[in-house]
Amino acid sequence: MTLRTLMSHTSGIKGSDECGYKEPLPTIDEALKSRDVKLKREPGKIFEYSEFAGFGICQLIIEEAVSSKFEEYMESDIFKPLGMEHTSYKNWNSNGKFATPYAGKSKPIEITPIVMNGGGGVSTTATDLARFVVELMDYYNNGNREMFKPQKNTQSVGGLYALGIIPRELKNGKIVYEHNGTLTGWNAQMAFEPVSKNGMVILTNSDKSYYMTYDLMEKWGERVIGEKVIDTQMKQISKMVFNIIVTLSMILLLLVAVLVIKIKRKSVILFEKRKTRYITSAIIVFALAALYYACIYTELPFKLLFNMQNYYLFTFFPLNFRGVNIILVFIGTFIIFRSRYSKNKF
Incomplete structure (x- = not known):
């Protein structure tokens, strides 16, 4: 098992959700144990989405490498340098700062506490997420593009998978990189075409917007990139x-x-x-x-x-x-x- 297989969902580990935590919240390693996350097949052979678990292990590795909490490292070394002043992992107590999440037929719910924050749970604004997308495009145009390369054995009904991001190769030759984020009460979508430096971000506070985010991505692709960006799994x-x-x-x-x-x-x-x-x-x-x-x-x-x-x-x-x-x-x-x-x- 490697960081590459963990980030491309080919690590062979069991998946996990992030529901049902009680205060006080467990540590990341306690959460991995309580969710019984373990190796179930040979790494690198099969793509299987591991929900939070794969990136939860990456989170634990980062904590051991930098000798600080993952959340603190992200805020000091990623969010603040990018000017993402309204982005953090402090989402367990809204204090009126957060939108109310809605589930089902417009039922207001409490914010779900997240422990495996490496796989999700960051609270942000559309403006801050747009800044992050701009940085990703800059990395594509001026970096080694490693995270954008499709990984081995990641072909599935959802297409290919790179390192934490999904490349969509269009018929017109362009490649759009995108990813959706879904948690009960929330749906988010980001997509960008780095060569033309066009991108979009969507943040919603309702389960019912699950397909709306994909529909908007299609329309964005059609109008801005010249072709619909279709999630093959949603199409199926x-x-x-x-x-x-x-x-x-x-x-x-x-x-x-x-x-x-x-x-x-x-x-x-x-x-x-x-x-x-x-x-x-x-x-x-x-x-x-x-x-x-x-x-x-x-x-x-x-x-x-x-x-x-x-x-x-x-x-x-x-x-x-x-x-x-x-x-x-x-x-x-x-x-x-x-x-x-x-x-x-x-």
Whole structure:
């Protein structure tokens, strides 16, 4: 395992989230132990996003190398020299200085305390983050470009991965470097094309902006760089949802067609006196709809399965997922309507 494999998510270690810490917060090494972060495969062979763990280990190495806290080192040696006066890791007590994070359907939540700050958790402003992006472009144009080079065995549905940053090679020959940051209640995006010295940063305080940041990156690329900058993984998810919509639509049309044919042949008839089956079908459909809603639009699944609060599955779905809901409503309505028809015995 090396710093290179840790920063390119090919280190072979187990991933970890940053949810559920209680005061007093653990140290970085205590956090790595409590999350049971360990090697699970040979390093350098497979890309597997390790959430906070990989950069959490890098954070620990930096602390041992500079003999000070990672957060203090970043503030004194990175943020202050770059003029990032409103950037720090002091995010556990807002004191009115921070935006309120929102999860799910605009539910205000507390700021999640972060221990593995090497992998995220920095609090900043759009102006300060823009200064950081400007410095990255300067490093690209005047440095050795080491962090921008795609690393071995990092190919995945999300594309290639460099050292902590994602290169997107466009059809017009340009390369845009970008990365998204997501934590419950927050979404951020930065992207830049260093040759033309164009870049963008987005900071949001809502889970529901998960796909908006990618959409804005696409529009920025189209207008400024001359081509959409598309996150291939997000495209795959949207395509998968579209395929589900098409499949459900075909199932619904098939069910309707079969019923119409049976009605014309009088092999089924509408019964009006006995409505028990009709009511039972309605109860079952509404019960399934309630279960579906609980799984998709409440935090119940994440609480039960992962003991994670304020996570809602619907925020990870693209906008076209609304089509799935519409088709399911039609299918449910059809099932209730179909239950009023019975086989004609005569």
